[in-house]
Amino acid sequence: VALSTIDRSAVERLHLAYVDAIDDDRLEEWPGLFTAECSYRIASRENVRRGLPLAVMRCDSRDMLHDRVHAIRTTAFYVNRTVRHLGGMPDVRTAEGGDGLAVRASFAVYESLPRAATTLLCVGVYDDVVVEDPDDGELRFRQRHCTYDGDLVVDSIVYPI
Amino acid sequence: VALSTIDRSAVERLHLAYVDAIDDDRLEEWPGLFTAECSYRIASRENVRRGLPLAVMRCDSRDMLHDRVHAIRTTAFYVNRTVRHLGGMPDVRTAEGGDGLAVRASFAVYESLPRAATTLLCVGVYDDVVVEDPDDGELRFRQRHCTYDGDLVVDSIVYPI
């Protein structure tokens, strides 16, 4: 299937599956939305602008994403937090080189703690490369770079953005 | 018309009409977006997770929704508040049993009070069942279950979520 036939709604479904896995606390499904070799990164807008290699989170393969989920599941956090993503409409473009689709979308992530009001955790933008996985033809993230605005207490990043 | 022909944009229009009726303070139009027999519920994520029947608001028919609007219109509130919904993209699936569409969408609701900054009221997820109303073929909610994250002062729920 040619990449040009990937429709926008397939990309939207991938975005929705991503949000659903995290917000519904089915984190184990999250790595499966990425290709085996992939690039997942969370970095601040300021660092991205300066071209600094500093990232709050960086995973270069699906296995590393699985490790991350394992770490989250086995860490004793003081509080049970839940997160909620609100994503803007995806801006779907052909990726440079014609291999896959470049997709941008704004996001806001909210956090809720027990017996507390919900608060804004961060806002930012996703820079994705979405491809049809040669393994099975499924649409997956080969890249999801999360760039957040403002300053963020690094400890507060527990779940994926 | 077969349900399979309900397109995604028709569901989006229903979601937009819902938000518009509430945010534009045309609450009287809100019950008309539901079927005569319906289930509207606002409950906390924690209670839903525990399977508890506690709900902040629960209406089982369009008539009850009308009653709710009447109650809002005739109650003297201390302040005039306005609300603003931001909804995520709807995730449209075939409902179990094939009758209607199951639709999920994240939401954020903001509240504004006179001479005050806008604040976040709550975030959460809608679990809808959308059907073509046999009465006239219009697309309507047979179910809208609003599950909000975090803790919410129950008194603060004045308008529908």
Add this chain to the structure above:
Amino acid sequence: VALSTIDRSAVERLHLAYVDAIDDDRLEEWPGLFTAECSYRIASRENVRRGLPLAVMRCDSRDMLHDRVHAIRTTAFYVNRTVRHLGGMPDVRTAEGGDGLAVRASFAVYESLPRAATTLLCVGVYDDVVVEDPDDGELRFRQRHCTYDGDLVVDSIVYPI
């Protein structure tokens, strides 16, 4: 090309280009999304409701929008702020008179300042008229009226909403 053939996704792309130009700090591209004669306005919901002509920002041509960008670029602000828009799905309707499309969409704008958490600047609704520009056939805003809820410190409106 008849206006009826403007599809929803073309309107979405215009909305995305608007957000992208502002949030990516490519403000110089922002006026090009409007027709030469246009109406851009930022006003409070309360003033709009009362029919008051007060607006926080009002531009009646693309040239005035360019002037606004020039003013922003040459003003020395105390802090470097960045903004992030989250837009709801656009509600696309035929404009009265059949000339162009009337489009409504909810928005939330977040602001980030150096060494500070991100905060909500405002929420509200866009009332747009989108037309195919007779100059080159491109889809542009002939009107974008931004109505924000709540009270807003006028000084805080630096970038376009």
